[in-house]
Amino acid sequence: MDSRWNDADARDAIAQFAGDPHSNEDVALRVYSSRLIGAEPSLVLHGGGNTSVKTQLIDDTGARVDVLCVKGSGWDLGDIAPAGLPAVRLDTLTVLRSRQALSDEDMVNAQRTRLLDAGAPNPSVETLLHGFLPAKFIDHSHADAILALVDQADAAAICGRLFGGRLAVVPYIMPGFALAKLAAETAEANPDCEGLLLLQHGLFTWGASARESYERHIRAVSEAEAFIAASASGPDSQSLDTDDRAVALDIHAASLRGRLARDPAAGGTQRPYFLDARTGPAIARYLARADLDAVSQRGPATPDHVIRTKATPLILDSLDDLAELDARLAGFRDRYRAYVDRQRTARPERVIQPLDADPRVILVRATDSTPALLIGVGTSPKAARVAADLYTHTIEVITAAEQVGRFQALPESDLFDMEYWSLEQAKLGKRSPRRLEGHIVYITGAARGIGEATARSFAKAGAALFLVDREAAPLEALAAELDAAFACFDVADPAALRASVDRCVSHYGGLDGVVSNAGYAPQSPIAACPDAVLRASFEVNFFAHQTLASAAMCVFEAQGMGGYLLFNASKAAFNPGAKFGPYALPKAALVALTKQYAIEGGPIGVRANAINADRIRTRLLSQVDVEKRAAARGLELDAYYRSNLLGREVSAADVADTFLHLATAPSTTGCVVTVDGGNIAASPR
Ligand code: ZN
Numbered sequence: 227m228d229s230r231w232n233d234a235d236a237r238d239a240i241a242q243f244a245g246d247p248h249s250n251e252d253v254a255l256r257v258y259s260s261r262l263i264g265a266e267p268s269l270v271l272h273g274g275g276n277t278s279v280k281t282q283l284i285d286d287t288g289a290r291v292d293v294l295c296v297k298g299s300g301w302d303l304g305d306i307a308p309a310g311l312p313a314v315r316l317d318t319l320t321v322l323r324s325r326q327a328l329s330d331e332d333m334v335n336a337q338r339t340r341l342l343d344a345g346a347p348n349p350s351v352e353t354l355l356h357g358f359l360p361a362k363f364i365d366h367s368h369a370d371a372i373l374a375l376v377d378q379a380d381a382a383a384i385c386g387r388l389f390g391g392r393l394a395v396v397p398y399i400m401p402g403f404a405l406a407k408l409a410a411e412t413a414e415a416n417p418d419c420e421g422l423l424l425l426q427h428g429l430f431t432w433g434a435s436a437r438e439s440y441e442r443h444i445r446a447v448s449e450a451e452a453f454i455a456a457s458a459s460g461p462d463s464q465s466l467d468t469d470d471r472a473v474a475l476d477i478h479a480a481s482l483r484g485r486l487a488r489d490p491a492a493g494g495t496q497r498p499y500f501l502d503a504r505t506g507p508a509i510a511r512y513l514a515r516a517d518l519d520a521v522s523q524r525g526p527a528t529p530d531h532v533i534r535t536k537a538t539p540l541i542l543d544s545l546d547d548l549a550e551l552d553a554r555l556a557g558f559r560d561r562y563r564a565y566v567d568r569q570r571t572a573r574p575e576r577v578i579q580p581l582d583a584d585p586r587v588i589l590v591r592a593t594d595s596t597p598a599l600l601i602g603v604g605t606s607p608k609a610a611r612v613a614a615d616l617y618t619h620t621i622e623v624i625t626a627a628e629q630v631g632r633f634q635a636l637p638e639s640d641l642f643d644m645e646y647w648s649l650e651q652a653k654l655g656k657r658s659p660r661r662l663e664g665h666i667v668y669i670t671g672a673a674r675g676i677g678e679a680t681a682r683s684f685a686k687a688g689a690a691l692f693l694v695d696r697e698a699a700p701l702e703a704l705a706a707e708l709d710a711a712f713a714c715f716d717v718a719d720p721a722a723l724r725a726s727v728d729r730c731v732s733h734y735g736g737l738d739g740v741v742s743n744a745g746y747a748p749q750s751p752i753a754a755c756p757d758a759v760l761r762a763s764f765e766v767n768f769f770a771h772q773t774l775a776s777a778a779m780c781v782f783e784a785q786g787m788g789g790y791l792l793f794n795a796s797k798a799a800f801n802p803g804a805k806f807g808p809y810a811l812p813k814a815a816l817v818a819l820t821k822q823y824a825i826e827g828g829p830i831g832v833r834a835n836a837i838n839a840d841r842i843r844t845r846l847l848s849q850v851d852v853e854k855r856a857a858a859r860g861l862e863l864d865a866y867y868r869s870n871l872l873g874r875e876v877s878a879a880d881v882a883d884t885f886l887h888l889a890t891a892p893s894t895t896g897c898v899v900t901v902d903g904g905n906i907a908a909s910p911r
Contacts, residue, residue, distance in 0.1 A: 227269075227371075227451060229444045230262045231437050248308035248343070252281035253295050255436035256363065257306055260297070262440060264304030269367040269447065271619060272612045273302050274530060275428070278356035278364045279436070283313050285342055292316040294357050298347030312346035319357045323410065328354075328403035330649055351649050354406035359413055361432030363439035368428040370619050371450035373527045374626035376425045379634050385423050388453055393446060394419040398426045398636060400529075400643055421446060426636050427528055454626040475503045475601075475732045477784050478545035483736035484785035485548075485555055486584055486603060491563070496787060497582060498664030500690065501735025502602040502610035504618065512621045513591050513598035522589065525635025527623035529644035531616045533651065534609065536562070537641045539617065540585035544593045559583035569642035578646055586613045605664065607690055607734060660688030661890050666734045668692045668727065670717050670774065671744030673700040675844030676794060679878035680741050680885050681708060687886055692730035694744070717744045717770035718762070727777040737781045739889050742771045743794040745813075747846050752807035760808050767812035768819070775823055779832065788831030792885050793820050795898060797840040801908035817898060817910075824896030833895035835888045838910060839881045840902035841867050871904025 239258035243249040249257075256279040263269050263277065276297035285291050293313040297303065301310030319340055322328060328336065337349045350356075356364050375384055382395045394416040399405040409422055409430070420442050421431035429446055433439030475482075479501050487496045515521065523538045540558045542551060562583040570578050585603060592598040600621075602614025627633035635641070667684050671677035673695035681691055681704060691710035695701040698714045705712035711733045715722040731737055748763050750756070775791050782789035799817045802810035816836065823834035847855070856866035867875040881901045888894060898910045 227266065227444055227448045229441050230265065231259070231440060236437070243308055246308045248283075248295075248311070248313070250281060250283065252279045252362075252436075253308050253311060255279075256295060256311060257308060259363075259365070259436040259440040260303045260306050260311075263365060263367055263443065264302060264306065267615075268370045268619065268622070269443075270303050270369075271615055272534075273300070275303055275365075275367040276350040276352055276356070277303065277366065278311070278353075280316060280362050283342060291342075293342060294319060294353070296353050296356050297350045299350065300347050310347070312349050313342040314349055314353060314357070315340040315342065316357060319354070322354065322403075323358050323407060325403070330402055330647070333403050334649070351401045352406075354403055355401070355409050355430075358406050358410035359430075359432060361439070362434055363436050364430060364432045365439045365443045366428060366430045367443065367447075368528050368530060369447045369450070370527075370622045371447050371454055371626065372423065372429045373426075373623045374454055374630060374633075375450050376423055376427065377527060377623065377627050377633055377635060378631045380631065381423075381425050384630065388449060389423070389446065391416060391418055393421045393423045393429075393431075396422050396424045398424070398640065400640070400647065426640075427530070454630055457629045475501065475545075475599075475735070476728050477731065477780065479503070479731050479735045480737065480781045480784040481548060481786075482545060482551065482588070482601075484787050485551060487785075487787055489559060489583060491559065492582065497584065497605070498666075498738065498787070499584070499603050499605060499735065500607045500610040500664075500666070502604070502607070502614040503732070504600045504602075504614050505597040508621055508625070509600045509618070510592060510598040512625060513589055513600075518589075518591075521624055521628065521633060524633060525638075525641060527620045527635075529636055529641055531620065532641050532645045534586060534604075535613050535616050535620070536586045537565075537635075537638070537645070539587035539589045542588060542590045544596070545590055545599075546593070555585070558585050565638055565642070569639060569646075572639065581645070587617045610735070660686075661886070662687040662689035665689040665738040665889070666692070666730065666736055667739045667741065667889070668694070668730050668737060668774075668778070669741040669743060670694045670770070671794075672712075673697045673704060675846070676839065676842065676878045676881045677741070677743045678704060679882035680743065681710070683879065683882035683886050684741075684889070685710070689739075690734055692726070692733065694726060717774070718765040720769070720773045723770060723773045724777045727774065727781065731781055736785050736787075737778060737789065738787065739790040739792065740774060740778045741792045741794075741885055742774050744770065745794060745796070745846065747806070747809040749805045749851075750808050751805055752811075755808050760811070763808045764812045764815075767809065768815045771816055772819060775819070775834075779823070779827065782827070782832050783830060786830070788833070789827075790889055791820075791823050791827070791832065791834040792888055793834070793836040794881075795820070795836040795838050797838050797900075797902055797905060797908035799898075800838065800910055801905065820898065821896050828895060833888075833891075835891075835894060835896070836898045837881055837884055837888070838898050838900045838902065838908060839876065840900075840905060840908065841870070842876050842878055842881065843867065844878060868903070870902060871906070874903050876901060876903045 236258050240251050240254045243254040260277040278296035280294050282290050283293050294316045295311040295313050298310050298312045337353050385395050394412045396412050431439050431442040486499045525537050526532050566580045588601040590599040602610040604610035604613050624633045667689045669681050672681045672693035685708040693705050693710050693712040696716045713726040745767050748759050795816050796813045798806050798810035799813040820834050820836040856863050884899050884901045
């Protein structure tokens with residue numbers, strides 16, 4: 227690993243943060259070199275690692291005070307800013323070292339009460355460790371290559387041989403007051419050292435300047451990498467390649483997701499998960515190891531991962547054999563519960579609420595037809611991605627550790643302390659779930675009008691979205707804004723429609739609901755209507771709905787978690803108008819389709835409902851057409867939009883709200899809801 231330090235960039239950072247009230251030259255350089263560390267996924271991932279600088283800032287009395295600026299929780303080293311390095315008063319912080327003990331709660335309180343800015347994020351749980359060490363700049367990572375050396379039974383001997391006295395070794399203790407004291411004592415006992423190796427945890431380096439601390443860090447990691455490479459037994463054992471790529475899971479994802487959602491021992495509640503599947507040479511080599519069953523079950527590369535990956539992955543021989551999947555999943559859950567029971571029994575004084583027993587990483591061996599897979603499991607798309615990312619690096623650590631010697635993780639009691647540590651669980655963030663939290667929803671005609679309003683409303687309610695439209699630019703913009711997956715094509719193409727449902731399932735791991743919204747409104751007297759016009763209308767206004775619903779039903783069946791089909795019918799289905807036959811006929815068939823799916827979906831918990839909307843300012847009809855229709859009724863345009871029983875213009879957002887209601891109405895199916903301000907001639911019931 228090479229140093230990325232560049233003097234010109236460092237000077238730019240000083241200039242960039244010159245006016246920042248949280249900053250000075252020290253802090254600017256701290257930001258700069260923290261980002262260099264954050265830019266290397268093999269050093270830190272997803273909020274891992276932390277850095278600090280001891281400097282002086284002005285407090286609110288105008289006094290210049292000694293502070294420790296240390297990474298705050300919720301910040302990532304890769305894009306940290308001065309505000310992500312909250313300033314903690316240093317003089318009274320270092321005094322705490324004389325205490326015999328300090329509970330985690332008291333430690334968090336001690337850190338918060340010494341903040342210069344009461345609104346700053348919580349300083350890292352490793353703040354005291356940074357504070358008790360005297361060096362000006364301190365860098366800390368969980369580098370893969372370092373973990374491969376410190377995850378060994380004889381780690382201290384290996385590290386001693388490799389680094390001599392430059393890096394002192396600290397035995398494993400959970401982060402907190404005790405570790406901070408031990409680290410400071412170890413540094414004092416080794417006055418010539420320039421950093422610490424924390425067994426089963428990671429690397430600390432320090433220096434008088436940002437550059438010195440950073441480059442000592444890179445040097446230690448580079449030496450570890452070279453040592454691992456020199457231990458390689460053959461050309462095939464080269465690992466440390468991260469060419470993992472996303473892979474299509476198709477319908478297998480849905481049956482896996484459904485099984486993860488149902489835990490018979492958890493009282494029948496369903497937990498919707500997201501899946502993130504990867505493949506690649508490093509994954510394939512790891513899964514082909516003869517000792518995979520043993521080596522993968524020893525534990526995580528560092529206990530910091532355990533809240534996101536659990537201690538061990540679930541291993542499967544294929545995704546085709548559902549009986550095997552059921553048996554192995556049940557075995558995984560039984561083993562997890564037994565571990566929690568053992569560890570709770572060993573801590574009778576603590577009240578411990580067990581977490582779910584579901585795996586967060588699933589490894590599937592290669593078969594004749596499918597590549598080896600690494601599947602991250604999470605309660606959000608991001609959590610699934612983080613689990614897969616962390617395990618990708620775990621594979622590198624374990625592979626390298628086995629080259630050097632024997633990979634050894636911590637005993638389960640230490641892992642349990644970390645997994646059930648309140649300060650760790652706090653990182654996952656607890657907030658009350660939104661209405662569509664965990665739902666994966668597919669929406670057509672999503673770029674504008676009712677589809678766009680529905681996408682916004684469902685995203686706000688917490689759904690993960692797959693958006694479809696044939697207009698690329700607005701679709702891509704909306705998908706970027708809502709952090710949604712998308713596909714651009716014409717819903718009249720049934721093959722593209724089916725393929726996009728597969729993509730949605732592969733991307734998120736399944737499907738919970740469909741808003742089949744796309745449509746268009748051709749006009750012609752029915753007797754004179756060319757066949758081609760009528761058939762084209764049926765393709766979009768009927769068959770596209772049917773193709774989508776049929777593809778979704780396959781997923782719903784495999785998943786076994788119910789589901790919902792929401793159709794955009796039209797008032798034309800009930801109250802057709804002259805020359806609107808080519809539009810009204812397929813929409814009338816769509817209402818019949820809704821009822822058919824309600825009948826046949828009911829037994830597996832799939833609900834089918836439709837909305838009957840009218841006179842909404844969308845692009846369904848051209849402005850000229852709308853003006854003509856208004857003029858034919860002797861109305862100004864605004865009055866035309868308000869000409870209903872309530873005298874109220876209906877908005878796309880009103881329709882979106884009703885779709886949201888139908889998505890969450892557990893006892894409603896086979897229903898058509900009017901969203902038209904009141905039109906008795908079009909009222910279905
Ligand atoms: Zn750490």
